[in-house]
Amino acid sequence: MRALISVYNKDGLDNLCxxxxxxxxxxxxxxxxxxxxxxxxINVTSVEELTGQKEFLRxxxxxxxxxxxxxxxxxxxxxxxxSDLKIFNIIPFDFVINNLYPFEEILNNPNSSPEEIIxxxxxxxxxxxxxxxxxxxxVTVLVDPKDYKQxxxxxIKKEIDSTYRKYLAKKVFKTTSDYDxxxxxxxxxNDIEQKIPDSIYIKQYKVKNLRYGENPHQSSGLFTSNxxxxxxxxxxxxxxxSYLNYLDADAAFTASNAFxxxxxxxxxxxxxxxxxxxxxxxxxxxxxxxxxxxSAFGGIVGLNSKLELDTALEISKTFYDxxxxxxxxxxxxxxxxxxxxVRLLSSDFFKEKYEFxxxxxxxxxxxKDNDLDKPSNWSFVTKIKPSxxxxxxxxxxxxxTKFIKSNAIVITEGNSILGxxxxxxxxINSVNLALNRARDYITSNSILASDAFFPFPDSIDxxxxxxxxxxxxxxxxxxxxxxxxxxxxxxxxMIFTNRRHFSH
Numbered sequence: 001m002r003a004l005i006s007v008y009n010k011d012g013l014d015n016l017c018x019x020x021x022x023x024x025x026x027x028x029x030x031x032x033x034x035x036x037x038x039x040x041x042i043n044v045t046s047v048e049e050l051t052g053q054k055e056f057l058r059x060x061x062x063x064x065x066x067x068x069x070x071x072x073x074x075x076x077x078x079x080x081x082x083s084d085l086k087i088f089n090i091i092p093f094d095f096v097i098n099n100l101y102p103f104e105e106i107l108n109n110p111n112s113s114p115e116e117i118i119x120x121x122x123x124x125x126x127x128x129x130x131x132x133x134x135x136x137x138x139v140t141v142l143v144d145p146k147d148y149k150q151x152x153x154x155x156i157k158k159e160i161d162s163t164y165r166k167y168l169a170k171k172v173f174k175t176t177s178d179y180d181x182x183x184x185x186x187x188x189x190n191d192i193e194q195k196i197p198d199s200i201y202i203k204q205y206k207v208k209n210l211r212y213g214e215n216p217h218q219s220s221g222l223f224t225s226n227x228x229x230x231x232x233x234x235x236x237x238x239x240x241x242s243y244l245n246y247l248d249a250d251a252a253f254t255a256s257n258a259f260x261x262x263x264x265x266x267x268x269x270x271x272x273x274x275x276x277x278x279x280x281x282x283x284x285x286x287x288x289x290x291x292x293x294x295s296a297f298g299g300i301v302g303l304n305s306k307l308e309l310d311t312a313l314e315i316s317k318t319f320y321d322x323x324x325x326x327x328x329x330x331x332x333x334x335x336x337x338x339x340x341x342v343r344l345l346s347s348d349f350f351k352e353k354y355e356f357x358x359x360x361x362x363x364x365x366x367x368k369d370n371d372l373d374k375p376s377n378w379s380f381v382t383k384i385k386p387s388x389x390x391x392x393x394x395x396x397x398x399x400x401t402k403f404i405k406s407n408a409i410v411i412t413e414g415n416s417i418l419g420x421x422x423x424x425x426x427x428i429n430s431v432n433l434a435l436n437r438a439r440d441y442i443t444s445n446s447i448l449a450s451d452a453f454f455p456f457p458d459s460i461d462x463x464x465x466x467x468x469x470x471x472x473x474x475x476x477x478x479x480x481x482x483x484x485x486x487x488x489x490x491x492x493x494m495i496f497t498n499r500r501h502f503s504h
Contacts, residue, residue, distance in 0.1 A: 001025040003095035004047075004072070006033050006063065006125070008102060012148040016097070017042050019152050025095070030055070030062045063124040072096060072131040076138050096132035097142045100125045100175070104182050121183055126176045133169035140165050143172045178203065200365060202356070207231060213243045222246065229350030233324065236333065238343030241322070245300075249324045249345060252302025255403040257349040259304070259396065259415075264288040264311075265403070268299040271423070272403040276416035277396070282310045287416035289318070292437060300324065304349070307332045369402055369501060379475065379496040381484050386470055386493045393447060394495060398472045401451035402501045408451040411438035411468075418446065427452075431459045435466045444469050451501045453477040457486035464490035474500035 003025050007013060010033070017037055020027060027044045029037055037044040047063060048054050055062040063069075070090045075081045085092065101122040106112045132141035140160055142151055147168065154160045181203050188197075204223035213220035220243045224231040230250045235241060241249070248267050255265035255272045262281040266274035266288050274291035278284040281303070289296055296318060303311075303325040312332035315323065316339060323336065324345040336344055357364045375391050386394060397412040404410060409421040409430040419438030421430030427450065438446070448463050450473040460483060463471060475496030477483065487494040 001094045002028065002071070002091060003097060004028050004063075004068070004093050004128070005037065005044075005097040006030045006047075006128070007097060007099045007145075008125075009099045009145055010036055011145045013037075013145075014040055016148045016152060017044075019155060020095070023155070028093075060123065063128055066090075068128070069131055072128060072139060073135050074138070075135065093132075093139060095140050095142070096128055098125050098128050098132075099143055099145070100129075100179055103179065107182070107186060117186065122179070126179065129172045130176055133172035136165040136169035137162055141168055141172055143168075143175050147171070195367070196365065200356075200363075210243050210246075211240065218243075226350070228348055229352075230324070230345075230347050233345040233347035236328065236344040236346055237337045238322075238341065241343060241345075245322050245343065248300040249302070249322045251403065252300040252322075253324050253347060253349060254302075255400075256302040256304040257351075258399060258402070263304045265302040266291065266296045266299050267302065268292075268295045271405055271420070272400065272417070273299065273420060274417055275400050275403070278415065281305060281308050282314060284416075285311050285314055287414075289314075290441070291417040291419065293318070296320075307336075309335065312336050369503070373398055373497055373499060377498055379498060380493075381475070381480075381496050382487045382492065382494040384488075384491055384493045386495065390445070390447075390470065393445075394470070394472050397447040397449040398497055398501070401449050402503060404451070404503065406451055406502045406504060408501075408503065409434040410449045411435065411442065411446055412449065413441070413443065413446045418442065427454060428456075428459050428462070431462050435462065435468075439466065442467050446470070447472060449473070451503065453480070453500070454483050455479060457483045460486040460490065460492065464492060469493060471495070472497060474498060476500070 001024065003020050005027060006029060013036065017027065017040055021042045027037060027042065028047055028050055029044050030047045034044060034046055047068065051065040051067045053065060066088065067090055070085065070088060071093045074085055074092045076092055101120040103120045106120040107117055129141060129143055132139045142148065154164060181201055204225050207222040207224055210220040210222055212218055222231060230246065230253055247270055251270040252265045252267040255275055256263045259277040261277050261279055262284045263277035264284040265272050273295040274288035276284045276287035278287065298319060298321055300322045301315060301320050306327045306329055307325040308329055309331040312335045316335055320342055322343045322345060324347055326348060327346050328344065333344065336342060351370065352368055355366060355368050373395060375395065393412065393415060396415045397410060400410050400412060400417055401408045404420050405423040407424050407427040407430045410417055411419040411434050418441045419434045421433030424430040446468060447470045448468045453474055453476045454460065455477050456479060470493045471487065472495045475498060484494060
């Protein structure tokens with residue numbers, strides 16, 4: 001028996017080498033692995049002795065040699081292969097044990113130089129691994145140190161068969177494909193960034209299976225490509241998160257992290273039904289709850305700051321499915337964990353650049369609507385203009401439409417939502433819903449925001465009857481002039497942002 005061992009990660013190598021050596025296996029190795037095995041006082045032969053060629057290019061070329069790859073790739077059941085091995089005096093390997101340079105680790109180290117990153121792109125390792133995996137019917141290949149224990153047990157019991165070798169080969173191809181994708185991403189991100197790429201490679205790793213999807217008959221799982229964001233949130237208390245819990249928690253956390261200071265969002269069925277930011281977290285929560293206390297029941301609370309005790313005391317008065325925040329003060333956590341049916345999540349916020357949606361036969365790709373609107377790009381189109389001190393409130397009002405399904409109408413005041421109308425087949429329905437919800441709270445300082453233009457002036461008529469004095473919308477309708485004229489008639493101040501925030 002012959003084994004080729006060349007590893008960067010040497011975890012578990014001691015016991016594995018001892019077992020192979022005790023069984024009379026000839027071990028061949030390279031570089032640092034060779035020295036490591038020698039220090040175990042185990043007989044090991046340098047690959048240089050096998051090939052007759054010293055490694056060169058400062059270690060870039062060590063195993064790229066016919067006597068190595070011929071010994072790995074030979075099908076010992078093929079007479080022509082056996083003939084070639086005899087001609088070139090090559091003896092096959094039975095085992096290949098290899099893992100790769102830590103490219104991702106070096107890449108993620110902020111102190112790494114471009115030269116170090118490039119130097120940690122492994123060439124010989126993937127070539128050996130892929131060769132051994134291709135030839136799994138003859139060669140056992142180990143890429144994951146976690147497999148050493150099981151391999152050793154099977155080796156001792158002489159239970160290594162083709163099925164097990166194929167399983168190990170599958171792990172190799174997964175490892176090398178993931179490795180290559182990380183390298184591709186590195187080079188791709190260093191290119192001039194294309195807004196719409198020519199191809200999309202999506203690689204996500206399963207975090208866990210979920211109980212079910214949107215409905216009990218649908219299977220589902222949670223996947224991630226990193227260790228950040230809601231997908232990697234810590235469940236501090238409560239039952240396991242469901243598919244819908246994750247969707248709503250993401251919506252709530254995204255909305256609260258889109259605004260400064262102490263922001264609180266309340267979400268139901270991915271729609272923001274309450275949203276407010278204030279200098280005081282408790283005030284922000286109370287204002288968010290005021291937006292729709294009925295819909296808040298059984299909803300999700302998202303915060304962009306550590307949850308404080310006085311806020312927790314108020315939150316505990318309403319039933320919520322999930323509360324997600326960057327962290328919880330100890331007294332706040334102690335209060336909330338008394339409610340056994342609430343899930344408490346802590347998470348950092350990961351600002352995604354892009355989003356994907358599957359459609360029949362493919363997927364849709366777009367940039368996320370992350371950009372902030374700039375008042376300098378707005379058009380003040382009516383005779384009456386808003387006062388300077390209303391600009392911040394106008395900005396909040398229009399930004400909040402991002403987090404409500406179209407057709408979205410939002411009534412706000414003082415950086416808080418008073419009422420929403422969402423998901424309606426026509427805009428006038430949304431206007432009526434939002435005004436009906438906010439009716440008891442509307443003052444002359446209230447703002448009506450629309451995520452897209454008004455196709456007709458009828459919505460302005462309804463807004464005027466409900467004491468709305470300020471409207472902000474993107475503009476762009478062929479009837480803009482009629483809409484502006486109607487606003488002037490009612491002495492309403494209207495602003496065109498020249499950018500819409502439609503969300504389906």
